[in-house]
Amino acid sequence: MKSETCSACGSSKLIHDMRIVDFGHGNAKNxxxxxxxxxxxxLFNKFEKGALKAQICGSCGKVDLSVNNPHDLWTAYLKTKKL
Known part of the structure; x- marks a missing residue:
C-alpha cells in the first residue's frame, strides 16, 4: 500500500507504517x-489475524489502512467459503 503521494491531495508528506493501538486492561497496548x-x-476455534498499519498524509490528514499479511488473510477467507 505504500505510495509516494497522497491519493486525496497529492502531497508527498506521507508517514508510513504507523502502528494503530488499542489500550487494554492495565493500559496494555494491543x-x-x-x-x-x-x-x-x-470451542477452540482458530483465527488468522492481521495487524492494521496506517499511512497518514501530513498535509490533509487522510489515513489509509493496510494489513501486514494480506495473502494469509485471503487464504483464510477462501477456506471459510469451503466450511
Whole structure:
C-alpha cells in the first residue's frame, strides 16, 4: 500500500507504517487487527489475524489502512467459503 503521494491531495508528506493501538486492561497496548475464523467449531476455534498499519498524509490528514499479511488473510477467507 505504500505510495509516494497522497491519493486525496497529492502531497508527498506521507508517514508510513504507523502502528494503530488499542489500550487494554492495565493500559496494555494491543495492535488493532482484523481476524478471520478458520475453523467451524463451538470451542477452540482458530483465527488468522492481521495487524492494521496506517499511512497518514501530513498535509490533509487522510489515513489509509493496510494489513501486514494480506495473502494469509485471503487464504483464510477462501477456506471459510469451503466450511
Amino acid at each position: 495492535d488493532l487487527s482484523v481476524e478471520i475464523k478458520t475453523t467451524d467449531r463451538v
